[in-house]
Amino acid sequence: MLRWIDKRIQYFFAAPAILLTLVMIAYPLFYSVRMSFFDWNMSAKVPEVWVGISNYLGLFKDQMFLQAVGFTVLYCVVAVLFEALLGISLAIFASKLRRGGTLIKTSCVLPMVTTPIVVGMLWKMMMDPAIGVFNTILGAVGLPTSLWLTSTATVFPSLIMISVWMGTPMIMLIIMGGITSLSNECYEAAYVDGATEWQVVRKITLPLLRPTINVALILKMIDNLKTFDIIYSSTQGGPQNSTINLNYMIYKNLFEYFKVGKASAALVVFLALVFGLTLIMIALNKRSEVT
Amino acid sequence: MVTSRTSKTSWIIATVLVSIAVLVCLTPLIWMILGAFKRNMDVIDPTKLFSLDFTLENMRHLLGSKDFFDPLWNSLTLTGGSLLMSLAFGLPAAYAFARFRMRKASSIILVIRMIPAMTFMLPWFIMFRTMGIAKTHLGLLLAFTVSSLPLIIWIMMPYFQSIPYDITESARIDGASEAGTFAKIILPLSLPGIMTVSILTVIGVWNNFLFVMILGGTKQRTLPMQLMNYIGESSQQWGKLLAAATVITLPLILIAVFMQKYIVSGMTSGAVKG
Numbered sequence: 001m002l003r004w005i006d007k008r009i010q011y012f013f014a015a016p017a018i019l020l021t022l023v024m025i026a027y028p029l030f031y032s033v034r035m036s037f038f039d040w041n042m043s044a045k046v047p048e049v050w051v052g053i054s055n056y057l058g059l060f061k062d063q064m065f066l067q068a069v070g071f072t073v074l075y076c077v078v079a080v081l082f083e084a085l086l087g088i089s090l091a092i093f094a095s096k097l098r099r100g101g102t103l104i105k106t107s108c109v110l111p112m113v114t115t116p117i118v119v120g121m122l123w124k125m126m127m128d129p130a131i132g133v134f135n136t137i138l139g140a141v142g143l144p145t146s147l148w149l150t151s152t153a154t155v156f157p158s159l160i161m162i163s164v165w166m167g168t169p170m171i172m173l174i175i176m177g178g179i180t181s182l183s184n185e186c187y188e189a190a191y192v193d194g195a196t197e198w199q200v201v202r203k204i205t206l207p208l209l210r211p212t213i214n215v216a217l218i219l220k221m222i223d224n225l226k227t228f229d230i231i232y233s234s235t236q237g238g239p240q241n242s243t244i245n246l247n248y249m250i251y252k253n254l255f256e257y258f259k260v261g262k263a264s265a266a267l268v269v270f271l272a273l274v275f276g277l278t279l280i281m282i283a284l285n286k287r288s289e290v291t
Numbered sequence: 292m293v294t295s296r297t298s299k300t301s302w303i304i305a306t307v308l309v310s311i312a313v314l315v316c317l318t319p320l321i322w323m324i325l326g327a328f329k330r331n332m333d334v335i336d337p338t339k340l341f342s343l344d345f346t347l348e349n350m351r352h353l354l355g356s357k358d359f360f361d362p363l364w365n366s367l368t369l370t371g372g373s374l375l376m377s378l379a380f381g382l383p384a385a386y387a388f389a390r391f392r393m394r395k396a397s398s399i400i401l402v403i404r405m406i407p408a409m410t411f412m413l414p415w416f417i418m419f420r421t422m423g424i425a426k427t428h429l430g431l432l433l434a435f436t437v438s439s440l441p442l443i444i445w446i447m448m449p450y451f452q453s454i455p456y457d458i459t460e461s462a463r464i465d466g467a468s469e470a471g472t473f474a475k476i477i478l479p480l481s482l483p484g485i486m487t488v489s490i491l492t493v494i495g496v497w498n499n500f501l502f503v504m505i506l507g508g509t510k511q512r513t514l515p516m517q518l519m520n521y522i523g524e525s526s527q528q529w530g531k532l533l534a535a536a537t538v539i540t541l542p543l544i545l546i547a548v549f550m551q552k553y554i555v556s557g558m559t560s561g562a563v564k565g
Contacts, residue, residue, distance in 0.1 A: 250409050
């Protein structure tokens with residue numbers, strides 16, 4: 001008996017995880033898609049009612065949803081852009097330093113691992129318009145102070161700052177890892193041919209890093225699309241609902257308004273958005289490899 | 292060495308910029324820790340930004356209160372429990388996928404990693420209620436395990452694959468069973484990888500907020516959840532909030548300082564393989 005099991009050990013090893021995944025991931029996915037065609041207020045007494053695609057049609061007339069889609073995409077694009085620019089350039093600069101590698105890596109790891117709820121709270125405190133550190137320092141050196149997270153005019157760049165603080169280190173670390181793995185031969189050849197440092201970065205380092213950069217961007221893009229905790233602990237979607245992203249909008253519709261159908265339809269759109277954007281990034285990646 | 296070609300000017304620019312970046316990374320956390328040991332009035336006093344009139348008042352108050360101690364205990368037990376469960380499910384599965392070349396597995400895992408966790412909240416909530424494990428530690432453990440599995444399998448699969456086949460083959464010739472080979476030879480060889488996935492799992496569970504907020508009850512409150520409660524109750528008591536934030540962050544700081552290489556290798560291996 002034991003030997004019979006041992007010969008088929010791969011199935012016994014894989015089965016628990018596969019079973020767990022089927023029950024806890026595949027079924028909920030199916031459930032969410034199904035509920036997007038129903039109307040239900042989460043009450044056990046009132047059963048769900050089939051409404052066809054009217055949840056989807058309703059979404060496209062819903063101001064909050066349209067704003068959430070816009071915010072999600074804009075936030076993701078701007079955040080990833082800044083994180084990529086900063087992360088890549090800092091990684092290249094860091095690779096020029098012979099010492100301090102451990103200090104740099106540890107400092108990078110810290111913002112990545114700090115609890116997002118704590119990060120949101122810390123930045124909200126530092127950005128407090130009345131007693132926050134930022135305005136204190138700005139005031140002390142004679143610069144105009146800002147309303148930071150509390151005004152619709154400044155909340156977007158303020159949130160981006162938080163995201164950049166949390167997200168840049170990961171890109172920087174991945175690229176630093178990529179740079180260490182590059183071989184030195186092509187560099188030597190370039191320097192022998194009299195290339196300048198800047199030329200070497202532009203013509204050799206960056207093209208060789210292309211696949212690594214792409215992966216880092218895709219990972220960061222997915223993270224930024226799914227942002228929830230830092231918004232919850234810093235703005236709670238405010239001021240005037242201006243920072244509600246798709247994830248937050250779905251949360252509110254599920255657990256505050258109990259509109260399961262609408263939330264599920266929004267979830268399906270959200271899933272499509274995440275998958276769609278990722279596939280586009282992967283496709284761009286492949287095309288750049290071919291050319 | 293690439294660096295040997297660095298000119299003096301670019302070395303200076305690099306040093307300045309990277310130093311600024313390091314400072315920017317550290318400053319909010321330093322501000323948090325300093326604030327945790329300041330008197331409540333001093334935290335918000337701009338003239339005392341860097342002065343430190345050291346007090347343990349906040350910490351003593353916090354650690355003495357039951358409404359902080361219970362969440363601390365919950366965070367510790369849930370993190371430990373989820374880690375054990377995730378490894379128990381994840382390591383054998385990763386080995387099976389790697390050893391028996393179930394190639395589709397890795398693309399399925401990549402897809403699962405892309406799904407927003409919000410998708411599972413309502414279905415899990417309802418499933419747990421039906422199973423009678425709503426608002427229990429067990430329900431949360433299950434949720435954390437499922438959410439940690441993809442990363443564990445993702446990182447461990449290539450790790451197991453990189454172990455030379457000869458090693459397992461010679462063990463089997465000596466009469467060891469498949470399961471025995473896995474436990475006695477493969478796992479000890481994979482310790483660095485197991486460290487990496489363990490650390491990433493611990494960080495993920497310790498920091499989790501959404502699952503606890505939606506699937507947990509008052510008895511499952513963890514530290515991030517309790518911090519949100521404090522923010523709601525006493526948003527003006529910055530000393531207390533920063534003390535709580537410091538306690539939550541302390542284990543993470545220790546991990547970052549002493550086990551930085553595992554975190555970095557976990558991230559890079561995921562990125563390079565992707």
